[in-house]
Amino acid sequence: MKNWYALYTKPRHEFKALEQLTELGIETYLPTITNTRQWSDRKKKVTEPLFRGYIFINSNEAERNNAVTREAVIKTIFFDGKPAVIPNQEIESIKKMLKSPEKIKVFNGITKGVIVRVESGPFIGIEGVVNSVSNDENTLSVSMQLLNRTIIVTIAKDTKIKRVI
Numbered sequence: 001m002k003n004w005y006a007l008y009t010k011p012r013h014e015f016k017a018l019e020q021l022t023e024l025g026i027e028t029y030l031p032t033i034t035n036t037r038q039w040s041d042r043k044k045k046v047t048e049p050l051f052r053g054y055i056f057i058n059s060n061e062a063e064r065n066n067a068v069t070r071e072a073v074i075k076t077i078f079f080d081g082k083p084a085v086i087p088n089q090e091i092e093s094i095k096k097m098l099k100s101p102e103k104i105k106v107f108n109g110i111t112k113g114v115i116v117r118v119e120s121g122p123f124i125g126i127e128g129v130v131n132s133v134s135n136d137e138n139t140l141s142v143s144m145q146l147l148n149r150t151i152i153v154t155i156a157k158d159t160k161i162k163r164v165i
Helices: 014-023 061-067 088-097
Strands: 003-009 027-029 032-038 043-049 054-059 073-076 115-118 127-133 139-146 149-156 161-163
Touching: 003 014, 003 088, 014 027, 014 054, 014 073, 027 088, 054 061, 061 073
Parallel strands: none
Antiparallel strands: 003 054, 003 073, 027 054, 032 043, 115 127, 115 161, 127 139, 139 149
C-alpha cells in the first residue's frame, strides 16, 4: 500500500532530491512557488520550494527506505517513532492552494498566536503569546499574563525563543 511521506532534504537540495527520486521511479511532489527577487542591479523570478528542506513521496515501505539512501535526502519525518503518513487530502489541499500562488505567503518560524519561551536576553525564561512580528522582522511582541494583566514586551528578533506548544 502506498502512502504520502515527507522527506527531509539537505539544505537547498530539494530539486536535486526531486531529480534523484524521479530517477528511482518514485512518485514525488515538490510544491513550488515563484517569487520575484530584487538584487541591487536586477529583478528576477525565482522558483523555490514552498516548504524549504522538504519533499513528499507517494510510496510503499520499500520505496521509502530506498528514497532515504539518496544523497540529497537526509531522512523521513517521523511522529511517535513511525514514519509520518501525510493524508492524501493534505497533499490535494496544497495542490489546490498553489492554483492561486499570488495569494500564498509562507511563514517560517514564529508567527502570531504561538506560545513561546524566551531563551536568551533580559527576559530569559519568560513564556508568552506572540502578538506580532514586525515587517522588517527585527522585533517581536510577546504578551505575558501576570496578575491578570497583560504586559506586552518587544524583544529583538535575534533573541533566542522556543516554541512551547
